[in-house]
Amino acid sequence: MTADEAQDDPLPLQADSGQSWRPPGSVPATDGRVRKVREHFLDFYTEQYPRVVRFVMIARRATRHTAEDAAQEAFIEAWRTTKQPGAWNRVTNPEAWIRTIALRRHDRPGGTRRRELPTVPGIEDLATDIQCPHPDPADLATGTMRVLEALHTIHDDTARAVMAFTLDGYPDNVIAVHLGIKPQKVRNLRKKARTQLSRHLQTSHTQGGGAAR
Template identity: 40%
Template sequence: MRQDFLDFFDTEFHLVVRFVMRDGASLHDAQDAAQQGFLQGWRMVREGTWEQIRHPRAWVRSVALRNHRARRRVEVPVRQLPEAAAPGTGHAELTEQARDLIAALRLLDADARAVLAFHLDDIPTHAIAAYQSISEQRARDLLKKARRTLRKHLPAPPQQSARPTGTTETGSHEGGRQP
């Protein structure tokens, strides 16, 4: 069991850090919160109760998020973010996209932000609901709300061509597609 938990830690730690950062934590605060979550899990391994956890990935994220929110630092208001950089490629563009995303995530309420973060880490809706103490329908509603808010405040992704290069479409008399 100990080795299984250590493997779980190696696989999930950086993902839990990223998860907590989606809630607005700095890297350092997210690492602290994740560490506290895994420490609590390690204690359960030593006590022999770790096997009782049905969804360990959701459980450790929930514990880390709760820890972060309990020790929440003063948040930097969105208006204090640096001015937008000129669009470009590479690191500068990615940095700008990350700033836009962080600013948009701060527009979400804590519940919607948490549900979105769980969802982005491929935690199933029923597990999200269980660990957030909400109904599955509420989890789905919060996810919709988060998506709607992000869609409104983030630039649309670049449009891709509607069909792959080198293919042709011909409509049949029934309006269908022919190969």
């Protein structure tokens, strides 16, 4: 395995933070099991896709289209993983794992690019049932866009990623594993980011008050 392949290998990413989506247990690949895996994966995709898009937008100051590209490729990687016997069982926190893979796809040289689905057994049929869910525009306007504006003032990519994981409710030990840093580093970066956010919000409030007068 080359260094690049090792970097893209998603399977070592493991962290435990409670309940996570999992495909049905390790049983022979019968038609019934294939259908169940497919149904569970579609549920996972529908629930997590908008959240992963928002996560990449926050963590990398990405445009929505770029974040969607990264998210789509991450879910293709996830589907590929479910097709490998026993592979998905090694991913102990799929929700955090899918976010990390999306960041990798975004960060690779040249950036992520929209492309046709790669040849993965079963992906063609699965794609026909996938309806790319999108966040409600009102939610983006009142919530995400305000958060994005504030987080864009943080220039440290890792600090923004820490904040993105934190906003999605992940504990320090999970964030540390998926970013490859120590839990104390997570806390230090979050403290630094919150200080910057506080300053930005205070400045915005002051400027807004001045404009109103």
